Amino acid sequence: MAQPVRYGALLAGALPVLAFPAPNLEFLGWIGLVPGLLLMRGAPSRREAAVRAWWFGTGYLLVAMYWLLPNLGPAVPLIAIALGFLWTAVGVSAWSLLRPPVSWRRALAALAVVPSAWLLTEWIRSWQALGGPWAVLGATQWQHPAILALAAAGGVWLVTIALVVANTGIVIALVARGLPRLIGLAAALAAAVAGPAIFALTPPPAAARHVTVALVQPGILNGPAQRVSADVQLTEGPARRADLIVWGESSVGYDLAASPRLVGRLERLSSAVGAQLLVSQDALNAAGNKSKVAVLIGPAGVQGSYVKTRLVPFGEYVPFRSALGWLSGISKAAAQNMVPGTGAHVLHATLRSGQPLTIGVLICFESAFPDMSRVDTDHGAQLIIYQTADSTFQGSWELAQHASLSALRAAETGRPVVQAALTGDSVAFDARGRLLASAGPSRRGAIVVSLALPPASARTLYDRLGDYVPWTAIGILVLAALLALARGRPDRLARIRPHRPARIAWNGSREPDRTARPAGASSEGPAADAQPGGNAAAHPRDGS
Structure with a gap:
């Protein structure tokens, strides 16, 4: 069953891409991650959850960058597979926190850790050498200035966080009961209204x-x-x-x-x-x-x-040309690197x-x-x-x-x-x-x-504070990893069966004393029956 489910994860990765232009089904930004998160959560092991997330990320990037196929040809799926690996952190966090039973503590943790893991994938691949920040989930909301008020507060990164919080909250509402379900619904609702609330409370400065x-x-x-x-x-x-x-x-x-x-x-x-x-x-x-x-x-x-x-990867320069220059021979990748400016x-x-x-x-x-x-x-x-x-x-x-x-x-x-x-x-x-x-x-x-x-x-909050949202996400992930390690260590120690070290007594010669008993052994055992009086030195094998 593993392979069909992984194909499903590949298709699930393509679904949220429809929220971007030109389809512009922007509502999928709020719900389109749910099928993928459910597949990751339902994996039989942490490793399988990571693999399903890898397939999900690959599908996401393949559809998001399909328009590069005529120019880069076989390089596009290779890039998608390589960068899709970044989503494994999403899979591991979803599996760890959303698999049953979902307590209220795990629900709150999931609402912080899963969006942070998603944002980490976007921030890492935003490095120019890895392609730059294309298909960042927050960009799906470009038609809604009220939601873009989140970008004024924390950049496109904060819009992404709101979208993934909403998706995670919906998953919690679907799989949990009682208080955790209410927490999931409340989080999804809060994520949806955060942008409009900021928009209403922060009027623009008067035009100069x-x-x-x-x-x-x-x-x-x-x-x-x-x-x-x-x-x-x-x-x-x-x-x-x-x-x-x-x-x-x-x-x-x-x-x-x-x-x-x-x-x-x-x-x-x-x-x-x-x-x-x-x-x-x-x-x-x-x-x-x-x-x-x-x-x-x-x-x-x-x-x-x-x-x-910032030059277009492969179009205006080939990253790591010494290793990837061969792509120019089989695609329309740049034959010569352009010279970039200084900033x-x-x-x-x-x-x-x-x-x-x-x-x-x-x-x-x-x-x-x-x-x-x-x-x-x-x-x-x-x-x-x-x-x-x-x-x-x-x-x-x-x-x-x-x-x-x-x-x-x-x-x-x-x-x-x-x-x-x-x-x-x-x-x-x-x-x-x-x-x-x-x-x-x-x-x-x-x-x-x-x-x-x-x-x-005039300055927005994002102008003044910069990329504090990605750094906060990284802090959350580091803390989550440390807590997971701390909780896992006692569990591993508990599974180790205690044992006593072997004790070998010596009879004064260079030969071990074969009559030595383990600590706590009864003197009434078989050795005593074999040697009346318990005198082991009289045994013929001792040669005395």
Whole structure:
């Protein structure tokens, strides 16, 4: 029976992924883990629970990253299997705390330990070398600003915790009776209302001012010259009334340092429309190296730039290339590693009114990393801008999933966030994560949106405290592990049968005294019967 149940765990892992875009069945974020947790809980042993959780994690990642198959081919299932191992901690915790009988103490422990174990899997794989924080469960709630209030308090990590607490509470309610069942139901309800309660109790700061931003989306075009021409045409048309005009990632396929004529053309364009341009360079430089660079251009030339720091694994570089470089030969993995930048930093734009505006500019995949937008906010950014292309993944869930991340970053930082996509999806969110405007991949044009800017000094709780939620989860898991070891040690000692050490008496010669009796043995035993008077020295085998 083990193998069919493991297949069931694989399918159960796919279920919560349907809560992400594009299916957007976000209610599954609240209940979609229940089948998997029940399978882990019902395992006959801790080891089998860990194996079922491994299958669950593999299924989760396979479906979440299916859109990478055309580019990475056989590497996708290998990555899913390797990272799926992280879910074994979820399986062990679910089996240890949710198998019968579920007491009220174990119910409370499960509500703390199981969500912490899940969050640990997300935080570990958020390391860039392991792929980055894609398909973090909390991102499923991107359409609900009231729930995203949890992100303002503790980042996307706190949204994930609320979802897993709800799922764990439902499992407890299904398998327990009496007080533990009430605890499970209360926990699920508390997790569901926590976000709306925070949303109601924390009104946003009053807007310091408003700014109009244009997001230029020219669509799929072949060749760098055609892309520049299309962007210029849209900038001269519907985008020209904006205070700042943003082009998508890879909109300029030339090295601007070696293209003074193109820079001059963009300077004249900026002067003609009365607004600065934020373009994106994607080209080899004179040294033969390649980077993605956001470039701010005004009538007086280049006003600042930012080099993409977090590169897309396999798409822009191959992690551990010395060991995994062979993937470039059997897939579309990067043949050459791009050169990353040195970290997030802000740019200083000048609006058509002459007012300064500090902006945090990040590129493509960097929208998945909460820490980068936090750094820009700490440096005074009042607006977060993402440039992306997404042309590789047309027709897949990736476009909508990528766009949804901007809602999380907006809620976390308390800043409006926009994403300008070369081929869609382009989006704009206010400082609480509410969708203001969007353009799907079928649209060609420019979105012009007015954004309310918070004071530069405004900070959310997550801005101030950072990643305290993952660290708290790690602390809970360490404490749980220590308590489990402490409780297990007496049990192991109790199973060891006590014994007395062997005692060998010596008769003064080099031979052992074969008549020596174990301590406490009766002198009336068979040896005494065999030797009347009990004189063992008279036995003929002693040779005396």
